[in-house]
Amino acid sequence: MNLSVTILELSGILDGIRGNELRRQMSGVLANGSDIVLLDMKEVNFIDSSGLGALVSAAQMVRNANGKLFVCSISDQVRMLFELxxxxxxxxxxxxxxxxxxxxxATQ
Known part of the structure; x- marks a missing residue:
């Protein structure tokens, strides 16, 4: 089975404006038939509440499209926020x- 994987590299502060961009990007990625989306957050240094909301809605969009969403390279600060x-x-x-x-x- 050949899965389509898209990697989105986010950077800076994930706030309302960036969150809206992320939603738009996610719509486009899913419209193009991506099965798996990886959000590389190596360059993200802060996420506010609207950024968190955008991540949740991105996750719902992927789920509704029967896809899978993963994240990688999160900073300690972002990891702490995720845990809280x-x-x-x-x-x-x-x-x-x-x-x-x-x-x-490797498992697909």
Whole structure:
């Protein structure tokens, strides 16, 4: 089975404006038939509440399209925020793109 994988690299502050961009990007990615989306958050240094909301709605969009969403390379600050908000239960996280490829793509 040949799965379509898209990697989105996010950067800076994930706020309302960036969150809306993420939703638009996600719509486009899913419209193009992507099965798996990886959000690489290596360059993200802060997420506010509207950014968290955008991540949740991105996850719902992917789920509604019967896809899978993963995140990788989250900073300690973002990891702490994910744990506090229980987002770590929603998102399966990997150390980096290499670990994602080893664990997810190798098993497909």
């Amino acid at each position: 908000t229980k987002m770590d239960r929603i998102f399966q996280s990997f150390a980096d793109q290499e670990e994602f490829k080893r664990q997810v793509l």
